[in-house]
Structures are given as structure tokens and as C-alpha cells.
Amino acid sequence: MNVPVFFCSPEYEWTVAGTAYKTGPETCKAFYSTFLAAKVAGEPIKNMYFDGDQVPAACNAWANWQSANIRHFIY
Numbered sequence: 001m002n003v004p005v006f007f008c009s010p011e012y013e014w015t016v017a018g019t020a021y022k023t024g025p026e027t028c029k030a031f032y033s034t035f036l037a038a039k040v041a042g043e044p045i046k047n048m049y050f051d052g053d054q055v056p057a058a059c060n061a062w063a064n065w066q067s068a069n070i071r072h073f074i075y
Contacts, residue, residue, distance in 0.1 A: 017053045
């Protein structure tokens with residue numbers, strides 16, 4: 001996956017069609033902080049699980065600017 005995807009908002013509770021999961025602003029800020037820390041450390045995000053109607057069946061099938069909810073990730 002190497003395309004831009006909307007996954008949260010630091011200003012409001014994030015929801016997407018197709019899942020009941022929600023991401024609040026503080027969780028979104030924690031995501032960004034964690035992703036930036038991983039990038040600075042040179043650590044890859046090993047696994048990331050998404051939910052929502054726009055989530056493709058294959059990781060390399062994302063279209064630009066689709067929306068998803070991050071269920072969890074491992075790095």
C-alpha cells in the first residue's frame with residue numbers, strides 16, 4: 001500500500017460506512033505520533049488491519065483517497 005488514504009481526523013470522531021468502529025480525535029493524534037515515531041526510527045508498520053466499505057480485498061488494490069477505519073496495527 002503506497003497511496004493516500006483517509007483514516008482519522010484529529011478534530012472530530014471518525015466513522016466510515018461498513019463498520020461500527022470509531023476513532024476519536026485523541027486516538028487519531030496517537031496514531032499520527034506513533035506512525036511518525038516509527039518512520040523516524042526506520043521501523044516498518046508490519047501489519048495494519050482496516051475496516052469499512054472502501055477497504056479492498058488486497059492491500060495493493062487501494063485507490064487514492066479512500067476512507068477506512070484502522071482496527072489495529074503492529075510495528
